[in-house]
Amino acid sequence: MLYFSKLRILFITLFSVLFILIASSNLFKFDDNFFDKKINLGLDLQGGSYLLLEIDNEPVIEQKLQNLTTTIRNYFKEKNIKINNIKIENQNIFFNVIENDKQFILDVFQDENSELNPYYPRFKSHQLEIEDTGLNFKVNFSRQGLIKLKTSSQDQAIEIVRRRVDEVGTNEPNILKRGNNRILVELPGLDDPMRIKSLLGKTANLTFRFVTNDENDRFGVDKLKFENGIEEATVSKRIIISGENLLDAQPKMDTQTNQTIVSFTLDRVGAKRFGKATSTGIGKQLAIVLDGKIISAPVVRDTIASGSGQISGGFTFQTATDLALLLRSGALPAPLEIIEERTVGPDLGQDSINAGMIALAIGFMLVIIFMFVKYRIFGLITNVTLIVNLFILLGILTLFEATLTLPGIAGIILTVGMAVDANVLIFERIKEELKDESNNILAFDGGYTKSRTAILDANITTLLAAIILFFMGSGPVKGFAVTLGVGIFTTLFSVYFIARLFTSIYVARNKNKENLI
């Protein structure tokens, strides 16, 4: 156990120097790309905001089912089958047909090439499930159908969220999917997430619809409130143009009225429809509806054929800017709810870094002094190993650009405290060996060999705990699991290569000295 070949010594030295260099790149700037890496600071250390959003898919499902009833009715109408009493209840569609048509309906729904009910061969499942309850048919989304629907609305939502966050212009936001109905947004350096929260809280569904007094409007009507929550108006369900038709939206100052407005430009289809509607609807009120509330309902005075227009509604410059931003980035497929928020101000983050570093320095000093007092020359070897160990640990974290959190720093300090364990086990074993063995080299060799199983078992159990923590823990706690887990490997490396190398050199030079340890 005490012999080292020249090659191995070279390898150990190179390895240690490499990681010390990488670790020191956190302090200095290197020109080289490989070395110029830095440990990422977690949001709890650099300050910032962590938001977990959940997509409320209920309205999407309702809407899809609503569309499906029309599709089903039309599809079978072409085949001369009459669908009766079709209705939606608890996310199920119910309908009935005459007895003779029943089999045909079932066949259509269960055909793998069905146009009506897409089949996913990968999951061996249709989008919809149909059940003949005897009284009527019951149709609902299958498990796979629901998953498809959720992931697609998540895909759309994350795109919109990204656009909105980018527009606000925070530095290096991190936007990730979580499960199939959640989105994680990390905003480093942001200490007041109010604006982003209010932007993400809005679906931004914009429609232009005529105000009507005719309750029996062909398209149906909605009674909608104005933004102020007091006035009300009856609005036709017919959508003239919607947010999808917008090419651009910008906040502007209206020079005539001195009001802040949002001006918009429409795409070709939108411009055509807007032109037509404004020419036939002169004198009528056109309601601008955002998320079910009327922003304003100006009277149409002229045909607007230019494909651009403006929205006024008593905006401040901030609200006009935000509305323009929302309109530019598009509507969310479904409402988002913020179900978890954690925000740390930058000065608290700095305080945490300082406290963590002071604790690390003091913990380190205490352990070093203790080991030196206890083991003298071998304490010194342990301490040198401990320092190299710390650098390798930081080097690995840097190399993988891992995220360091406050609990992560605690993990490093704890690693320092526990890293000496392996050396202590070895030294204590050597002491025992020396009781019956006068040859120093044999005693040291025996000490290393016989302590190996205990060291291995002890470290594997800690590693198991760290692995579980990594997979089950969240946020900052994950950072703790990482430093604790990586720390075990660096500790074993430094104990079995670096400390053993120093020990073997020292023992070889003092072969015949008594009471070596």
Next chain:
Amino acid sequence: MIAFNKYYNHFNLLSSILIVVSLLLLIFKGLNFGIDFKGGTLIELRASDSKINVSSLRDRFNQMNLGDVSVKKFGNDTDFLVKFENKDNKKNIIEEIKTNLDKSFGNNYDFRRVENVGPKVSAELLKSGVIAISLSLALMLIYIWIRFEWQFSLGAILALFHDVVVTLGVFSLFSLEINLSIIAAVLTIVGYSMNDTVVIFDRVRENLRKYSDIKIFELTNISINETLSRTIITSATTLLALLAIYFFGGEILKGFSLAMILGVVFGTYSSIYIANTVLVRLRVSQKTILRDEDQNKLN
């Protein structure tokens, strides 16, 4: 040699009492869950005006209809920790609070940290915390079973159970807050206590092979003594590191390091007085470990 084995029975009794008391505390008093597991809102506030103190803050917050509000000093005289249920999960609660506080205190305060955990998330976090701890105990049980014999595995797991339950019992007794970092601490305790137990067990197994004529009662005592200096030194260095975190690592890590300190103390104690006594009570002998090896030879 210290006669640890003289007190096996005494300390077994003590540990049984500790476990029962802890379980009773956990059942009847329960744990003081933080917002991570209970849901709600937390605000860490720093004041730059001496008018702002616990009672004036409490008055302000109580007027806002937020449900149960707790206001505490946090570390020093200018920092406060405010927690409330946020029952209706109001969306713009933080703005409302800011406008409200501005009226009484002007601009003389600053929110340093805001955490808001919805009921769904907190329930999930609690569930994954419980799963993590159970899973780690199960994995340790299996690992020791593979490396040693079932008697050892049982001893180790009883020791772990003791450490986790008694540590949580202390948290219950003093109503200390349980949050995500405490779960991390408990898992680390599991790892550490296991570590400690394994080192002694490793020696017990080695001595079982060496001496066929020494009874397990004596043998565990020999093994404990042989590994004692290592036990003391490692516990000491780990405690030194933890004390550094506790005193200098800032308020946020206080609960975490306290749990770890308790865990290291209980873990060291249980390795000696629980894990080993299980071996004694199960009458482990040389046969216990040799049977497996003989079978291995036959295979």
